[in-house]
Amino acid sequence: MSSVTLRAEQALLGxxxxxxxxxxxxxxxxxxxxxxxxRLHRHVFTAxxxxxxxxxxxxxxxxxxxxxxxxxxxxxxxxxxxDSAPAPAxxxxxxxxxxxAAFRREIADASQAFAHNxxxxxxxxxxxxxxxxxxxxxxxxxxxxxxxxxxxxxxxLERQVEIxxxxxxxxxxxxxxxxxxxxxxxxxxxxTPRSATAEPxxxxxxxxxxxxxxxxxxxxVRLEDELLADLLRNPDQSDVLATFxxxxxxxxxxxxxxxxxxxxTAHAGQPIDDVIIAWQVELQRAANRLNHNTSPAPEPPTIPxxxxxxxxxxxxxxxxxxxxxxxxxxxxxxxxxxxxxxxTKLLRENVPQPKAxxxxxxxxxxxxxxxxxxxxxxxxxxxxxxxxxxxxSLKPPAPTSSETQRPTPRTER
Numbered sequence: 369m370s371s372v373t374l375r376a377e378q379a380l381l382g383x384x385x386x387x388x389x390x391x392x393x394x395x396x397x398x399x400x401x402x403x404x405x406x407r408l409h410r411h412v413f414t415a416x417x418x419x420x421x422x423x424x425x426x427x428x429x430x431x432x433x434x435x436x437x438x439x440x441x442x443x444x445x446x447x448x449x450x451d452s453a454p455a456p457a458x459x460x461x462x463x464x465x466x467x468x469a470a471f472r473r474e475i476a477d478a479s480q481a482f483a484h485n486x487x488x489x490x491x492x493x494x495x496x497x498x499x500x501x502x503x504x505x506x507x508x509x510x511x512x513x514x515x516x517x518x519x520x521x522x523x524x525l526e527r528q529v530e531i532x533x534x535x536x537x538x539x540x541x542x543x544x545x546x547x548x549x550x551x552x553x554x555x556x557x558x559x560t561p562r563s564a565t566a567e568p569x570x571x572x573x574x575x576x577x578x579x580x581x582x583x584x585x586x587x588x589v590r591l592e593d594e595l596l597a598d599l600l601r602n603p604d605q606s607d608v609l610a611t612f613x614x615x616x617x618x619x620x621x622x623x624x625x626x627x628x629x630x631x632x633t634a635h636a637g638q639p640i641d642d643v644i645i646a647w648q649v650e651l652q653r654a655a656n657r658l659n660h661n662t663s664p665a666p667e668p669p670t671i672p673x674x675x676x677x678x679x680x681x682x683x684x685x686x687x688x689x690x691x692x693x694x695x696x697x698x699x700x701x702x703x704x705x706x707x708x709x710x711x712t713k714l715l716r717e718n719v720p721q722p723k724a725x726x727x728x729x730x731x732x733x734x735x736x737x738x739x740x741x742x743x744x745x746x747x748x749x750x751x752x753x754x755x756x757x758x759x760x761s762l763k764p765p766a767p768t769s770s771e772t773q774r775p776t777p778r779t780e781r
Contacts, residue, residue, distance in 0.1 A: 372646045373469040377409045379643050380462035382453030384416050395463035403470035411439040458639040465647050476529050483525035591702050592618050597690040598699040605699045606634035613703040642687035
């Protein structure tokens, strides 16, 4: 059983323990005790069903004490379950998750048992029991290789086992590995109440003990976490964010997945909290593995000092941390800041900058006009000499005697 399914069981039981009788009739009607994967949860659910019938007036602490007494456990164990519901109003969604996980487990187990019996017996496939039994030596008379129908049926059953086992169980890389392995599901153990967990601080998923986080990178990651935290708490902003914040704005594949999943879930009108989003991410990843979808995700913005994929938190741990984080700004405001930073960085890298020695030169006509205006403004006025009027009584001087005796030159023809 995956950790997300286990968390959904805890969330549903917490909702049933804290709400009134008639608020979750759909969840009570959909489920049976056998749908729960852990024995403690089966006992608690059965006790709640019985007490809702015999003592319908019980609720709150009285119901917690009555359930603890009926299953023979400590009240603190049941109270921890009561405190583990992130959103009691989403009980019906948790019930659907539990029912789906139970169906997958049942199909996977039945297909595996049927395939085992077909592979180890020589009888007709129609006569093979789906109940698991001791392994039998295959008969020499009929083998799978000699019976094409048997081979196709076996391949189909093995495919069903692969599909439903993949959907019902999450790889270790996607879930948190507990420090102390949980005991056998048949034992009754206490769970950590949600309210008892100290609210964690926002930290960068790229922080490592050996490498201090660059300040600009830490600020960027913190803003991305704040955006997702506020969007998780107020998903009504998703329609606006989808118009200008692309998934490539986020600097890790995990954050891009969370952002896309929240937008899709909100657009479908489904309830949203950390458990539901973790479940949706798990479904999508399982489907991608089954379809061998290996298409590369869009490249994140280039940030100095950022190492993609370093120190990624498990999905459920990451979402639980975001759900407990208070943000001073809305997701839309943070999205505007992130997009502005990305566009500024993109323009700085791609638009050529002018050289330091370059001085813009004006147009020749404009320069000529400016020069004439400058010259006209600085030119000194021209001083004209004063004119002295002539005395009308003055006469030109008389010619001298030498000038009168000079012979007149003759012109020969």
